[in-house]
Amino acid sequence: MSELTLFLIKLAYLAILWIFVLSALSVIRSDMFGARIPEGARAAAAKRDARPPKPPRARRGAPTHVLVVDGENQGERAELAEAPILIGRGPDAAIRLDDDYVSTRHARIAASGDQWFVEDLGSTNGTYIGNVRITQPTTLTLGTQVRVGKTVIELRK
Amino acid sequence: MSQSGVIMEFVHRRRRGAELFLLVLALAVGVGAYAAVGLGVDEEVPADIIGYGGWLAALVVVAHVVVRFVAPYADPVLLPVVAALNGLGLAVIRRLDLAEDTTFARQQLTWMTVGVALFVLTLLLLRDHRVLQRFTYTSGLAALILLLLPLVPGIGTDINGAQIWIHAGPFSFQPGEIAKLLLVVTFAGYLVLHRDALALAGRRVLFVDLPRGRDLGPILLMWLVSLGVLVFETDLGSSLLFFGLFLIMLYVSTERAGWLIVGTVLFLAGAMAAYRVESHVQVRVDTWLHPFDYYSDASGGKSFQLVESMFGMGWGGLLGRGLGLGMPDRIPRAESDFIMGAIGEELGLTGMIAVILLYGLIVERAFRASLICRDGFGKLVAVGLGGVVALQVFVVIGGVTRLIPLTGLTTPFLSYGGSSLVANWVLVALLLRISDHARRPAPMLVTDDEADMETTQVVKMA
Numbered sequence: 001m002s003e004l005t006l007f008l009i010k011l012a013y014l015a016i017l018w019i020f021v022l023s024a025l026s027v028i029r030s031d032m033f034g035a036r037i038p039e040g041a042r043a044a045a046a047k048r049d050a051r052p053p054k055p056p057r058a059r060r061g062a063p064t065h066v067l068v069v070d071g072e073n074q075g076e077r078a079e080l081a082e083a084p085i086l087i088g089r090g091p092d093a094a095i096r097l098d099d100d101y102v103s104t105r106h107a108r109i110a111a112s113g114d115q116w117f118v119e120d121l122g123s124t125n126g127t128y129i130g131n132v133r134i135t136q137p138t139t140l141t142l143g144t145q146v147r148v149g150k151t152v153i154e155l156r157k
Numbered sequence: 158m159s160q161s162g163v164i165m166e167f168v169h170r171r172r173r174g175a176e177l178f179l180l181v182l183a184l185a186v187g188v189g190a191y192a193a194v195g196l197g198v199d200e201e202v203p204a205d206i207i208g209y210g211g212w213l214a215a216l217v218v219v220a221h222v223v224v225r226f227v228a229p230y231a232d233p234v235l236l237p238v239v240a241a242l243n244g245l246g247l248a249v250i251r252r253l254d255l256a257e258d259t260t261f262a263r264q265q266l267t268w269m270t271v272g273v274a275l276f277v278l279t280l281l282l283l284r285d286h287r288v289l290q291r292f293t294y295t296s297g298l299a300a301l302i303l304l305l306l307p308l309v310p311g312i313g314t315d316i317n318g319a320q321i322w323i324h325a326g327p328f329s330f331q332p333g334e335i336a337k338l339l340l341v342v343t344f345a346g347y348l349v350l351h352r353d354a355l356a357l358a359g360r361r362v363l364f365v366d367l368p369r370g371r372d373l374g375p376i377l378l379m380w381l382v383s384l385g386v387l388v389f390e391t392d393l394g395s396s397l398l399f400f401g402l403f404l405i406m407l408y409v410s411t412e413r414a415g416w417l418i419v420g421t422v423l424f425l426a427g428a429m430a431a432y433r434v435e436s437h438v439q440v441r442v443d444t445w446l447h448p449f450d451y452y453s454d455a456s457g458g459k460s461f462q463l464v465e466s467m468f469g470m471g472w473g474g475l476l477g478r479g480l481g482l483g484m485p486d487r488i489p490r491a492e493s494d495f496i497m498g499a500i501g502e503e504l505g506l507t508g509m510i511a512v513i514l515l516y517g518l519i520v521e522r523a524f525r526a527s528l529i530c531r532d533g534f535g536k537l538v539a540v541g542l543g544g545v546v547a548l549q550v551f552v553v554i555g556g557v558t559r560l561i562p563l564t565g566l567t568t569p570f571l572s573y574g575g576s577s578l579v580a581n582w583v584l585v586a587l588l589l590r591i592s593d594h595a596r597r598p599a600p601m602l603v604t605d606d607e608a609d610m611e612t613t614q615v616v617k618m619a
Contacts, residue, residue: 001196001200006196006197006479006482007479009193009196009197009479009480010193010476010477010478010479010480010482011476012189013189013190013193013479013480013504014476014477014504014505014507014508014511016182016185016186016189017186017245017504017507017508017511018507018511019182020179020182020183020185020186020237020241020511021511021514021515021518023178023179023182024179024234024237024238024515024518025518027172027175027178027179027233027234028234028518028521028522030175031169031170031172031175031233031234119599135531135532135533136531136532137599
């Protein structure tokens with residue numbers, strides 16, 4: 001085989017190698033910018049539109065509201081239809097707690113399908129289910145007691 | 158390392174199509190190298206290229222399909238990069254086989270099959286990486302036992318001056334490779350629970366907050382024992398790897414830069430002491446500083462391997478000799494520690510930079526997964542695994558290119574070596590699992606379409 005052919009093979013292989021490296025880089029690049037912000041916005045919009053027809057589909061026995069069962073604000077409630085529900089001391093919270101151990105935006109309760117989740121929003125003192133501090137969105141069922149600061153809340157029918 | 162306070166306003170796409178596209182290119186890299194080796198050595202495309210390429214493609218497709226089903230949001234770049242490196246490694250080993258009349262490539266392909274099988278198994282069995290946190294201490298103990306096994310008379314064997322192998326029947330195995338994965342899990346599980354205590358409680362001595370003994374004690378002991386075992390087995394590379402790994406994870410979990418200073422000082426002190434006491438460390442440093450003084454047989458040929466690889470890289474130059482056209486078989490054991498020397502000779506600087514970039518991509522993707530991961534344990538495991546790859550590549554390629562003294566470690570995915578290859582495939586499976594978890598949309602955001610809803614319900618809440 002001639003010297004030239006071998007040289008071309010060598011160049012061709014190096015080209016393949018670099019095409020691979022560059023395509024991997026371009027996938028990473030598109031992954032970075034392709035993480036789409038509109039998607040969230042669209043999801044939110046869809047949620048707003050989809051919310052009204054949802055309640056009729058809600059099965060019997062599904063929770064309808066969140067109730068503060070213990071603490072300063074005992075008895076306060078928020079309808080799940082207005083999900084996601086923000087819990088905290090701040091003025092924009094759906095359940096506003098006068099509890100010194102609660103952060104301004106402490107936790108929130110949101111739905112996925114017919115399941116409800118509570119998610120800690122980086123609060124100082126944490127959100128607890130039982131005596132476990134949650135670090136991930138965690139499933140809530142009827143009567144699961146969620147503790148934020150000195151307050152206990154739960155889902156009710 | 159704050160908890161996931163920010164609400165993610167975007168959703169990662171699955172990118173499985175991009176992964177498939179990259180995998181096809183990765184196959185071209187692997188099979189192309191195999192064909193180029195045949196053309197270079199025998200002037201013809203190897204006869205078994207269909208079977209070989211088919212087998213490689215089957216392995217890659219199986220891995221891809223499994224990822225598609227059980228980790229749909231996993232990082233799209235990791236698997237192709239690993240497949241390309243493994244394919245290139247196979248071709249280079251095959252090229253050395255042709256020159257030296259050995260059958261390492263065949264065995265390596267078998268090990269790759271085992272590796273992919275374990276990769277698939279890990280993804281199938283481990284649906285949630287947080288399960289591993291339960292095995293913090295168990296895996297620490299297992300790592301210690303694995304590290305001690307080579308010292309047991311009867312199953313431990315001394316190969317090339319380092320007692321790091323065990324024999325069971327016809328198989329020999331290097332337990333340290335599995336131990337590094339177990340140690341990552343142990344360190345992560347321990348540090349994620351104790352990082353607040355480690356970072357905040359304790360006294361300040363010379364700009365460094367020293368943690369209390371009861372917080373750092375257990376993990377320090379565990380680490381010292383594993384390091385001691387390795388030093389006793391004269392496995393320099395692995396000792397360096399574990400030392401660095403511990404330091405990285407301690408730094409990342411406590412956010413105290415003081416650890417890096419303490420670690421560097423400790424490392425320098427330890428290295429100086431080792432240089433004074435251990436004769437084989439002296440040899441390594443001397444051959445690093447003055448390789449040509451130890452090249453000839455008269456001086457024992459201690460740096461023969463290193464110098465031959467330097468000759469090879471020098472001869473290779475910018476574009477290399479071309480696959481199959483160099484003389485990498487002049488380097489003793491070029492298929493394991495010195496595979497980068499062979500690549501530098503036949504693919505030149507251009508090829509070598511591409512390979513190093515690919516390793517960089519693996520590390521970057523690991524750190525990326527760690528950044529976006531929602532739980533502390535996953536973050537630390539991802540950092541640890543990325544750190545392992547980074548350190549290992551640095552130690553080995555740095556040694557081969559004479560940037561640092563040479564210490565024996567395998568080049569991940571390229572080198573011939575079953576234990577290393579299998580362990581690294583499992584490492585990638587763990588990374589994919591964590592990145593799948595991290596990139597999956599948070600449950601509350603996805604309510605718009607039915608298909609997405611189903612996938613989010615697969616999220617297991619511990």
